[in-house]
Amino acid sequence: MTVLSVNGFEAERSQASFERRYPDLTTNLPLTWPNEAGRFGGYCLRHDVAGLPLRFREAFTSPGIDLCVRFALRASKPFTPSSVFIVSKNNGASDVSQIELRFFAPDASNPDGYRLAVVRGGVATLDVARWFGDPLEFLPGRWYDIQIRLKIGDTAGEWEMRVDGMTVTSGTGNTQGADPETGWDKILFSLNPLASGYVDIDDLSVVNPTGETNDGFLERGDWAVETLFPKDRGHFNEWDPQPPPPGHLHWEHVDDARGGDVDDDATYVYSEDIQAVDSFVYDQLKVVDGMIRGLLLQCDARNESGGTTQVSQPVVRDGAVLSPVFRSLASTDYVFLRQTHSTDPFSGVGWSKARVNSAQYGLAYTAAS
């Protein structure tokens, strides 16, 4: 299993922050940013503006044909029946909708809940989620834990969806859109409440199950995405803080996410020196207790001088720096950079809670391009 992306939505509680994280929005905001409590504490993403569906998507480079997505969803009763999750692929000219999940409105037999259907190519309904033989009701106001495993293909396509750990629909066959394009490279969420309603999403994870020994899902149970923020100075302090000391420590210049926002050039750290390192002590895990499948370090960075340079986000332990995987940084505007540590680089095996808590996470180890 390779973790491609996660989001607990603690760091995107303003429009600026959200647009930085998801620059590929297909519908303009605004959101009201109500800062709703999340599924296991923290925050969730809530959209409660009627008539303006929030559509945000995330692109991946050559992720293959397999896909596992897990997220928690909660909606009020006034919820427009529409697509909530779409997988697509760019065919060279435009994005082609492959398989999607679509809500159907309450009807006479199911007046209080919504039904969820698997739809192909925006037209053909492949199946309706069922629970113990009956159409699955989605009750308003409660969280549902939704997992989707997909293989995008023609005759070799597969899908399976679990709700709260139970398989509610599965099958094989064509999972491609009307304009066939094998595989996928984007996922899109569409949240569309009615007046006085809301749609919430939390604990989003996207993984590639290829090479995994089990069925490609995260195991049953309560899985969460917990966001950690810098809280103290670390072993290395080799970058330069701006504004400069006294009175400002490095970590205080890069902890904007704790407030759910980003302050860009108001406070930041910078470096002109190759191989300069900053590291910070981070929050301790409170919600996630074990079976950690990935730690993702994420930052907002820009290359002030133009041209191309590189930035990495290593793990620091006992003064040693590991996993300096570089990310190209060419933008003179701030962009979102991510580095995935599926395993603890110091041990080479999966993360434990103790090892996540005892490590420092470096913002920087840089090299010239």
Place this chain on the structure above:
Amino acid sequence: MVVRRVTRQYAQVLGKRQGSVVPWPLESTYNPFLAPDWGRDVRLETRWQTLISTSAFTGAETRAGQVDRPHLTQSASVSGLDRLEAARVRSSVRAMSEFRQPCPIYPDGVTLTGTTADDGTDLLGSFVDRRFYPGQRVAVVKRDLSPVAVDSVLAQARVGEVASVTSDTLTLVDGLPEGASAGDRVYPLFSAEVVQRASGECFTDRTYGALQEARELYGPSQLPPSWGRDVSALFPYPDVGNGPRLPLFNLGANWAERIGVDVTIDGETVDSGISSTFDRHAGKSRLSFSLPQLTATREESMRLLRFFDSRMGRLHPFYLIDPLAYLDFVSSNGGNTISFTPFHHWQNIDKNLGYVAIEMERNTAAPMAPWGSPFRSVEVHKVSQVVEFGFGTSGHRYSFVVDPLGSVSDPFPPAGYQVVRMAPAYQVRFDTDVLAQDYATDAVTTSTMPMVEVLDEDEYEVENL
């Protein structure tokens, strides 16, 4: 000069949340409290799900656990002995047939020992050995249950969410309106699925009783298991050398009832002409046991449940001492050989003995060794060889060669100890995924534990989990 700026950084961790119960799925406004009729047992069934494939040649098993949480079912009689109560019972049973409901776990109710102020969050009482978990909902019920007050009392049952729980304090997430007093009761709740069919009967035209059967709703709101797989804090793990590290089931049987011990062998009867022949599949027969259990304390009843949960029903094996202690200890060479008399003709001795259990007690009044607590000190050894050596007037004697002899090697038994019981031991698993505990009170329970021998499992294979 290249200048890089970074304005913020954060980390996100994908992992499992454990040790708590997740969102409350029910939007019901139904008042969950309905006092059970303790004149009849309250039955709690803890259900796991295991898929077992058995080799037709060796009898060896592959077991696949299919769930990571048990499923709870509670059956309780509820009676309404006046019109108001009868109406309450009738409407509640009907409500449970139409909507998913929160349901109290009746035997796990706790009497509060202290006062909780208005909008206070701490409830005081003994929460040990009861099913309270962070994230779970609980119902707080006033003490006064007299018929006159019942209507208002029911109205005062309040539901809160558990933030944390210790042995003597349960802390709610939100303050409890109107607080609580010593003597009030708090019950853990679980989410109950719609009851498809409920039976009841009118005793008179003003009284009514029904069987309230609540099945837990499948999904993330299911309560977690009472214990994890490593149960070493509660049960001994014998040193059996190369044998698998498994716990020993050391709870005594309820000898007021018969203990079933059966022998079966896998195979099928095949028609052959005027008669039939038995086509044996496994190379060895299997013993199965049916052990009735009686618990007298709350700790014992939960100990039984925790052992069952740690085994996840039929999934994980354990060691069991044969109820028939037909071996008689003679001597030990202080090394790895124990001599014994089998108490019957030597030809009948089971030379396939896998394990032997030796129970010892102190000759003095000194405290017992902690091994096997709360019962006598027990040692279980793997038998690598059975040797006949005696003949004539001394009778037939045999020796076990065991590996290893364990912590007491020379002399054996150690000074101050005597052997009081010696019996074969087996590697077994539960023969059911369901533990049904009948609560006569909140502590006294009866149940039956069917177990079956597992064959040739120096290692065992578990799928899924």
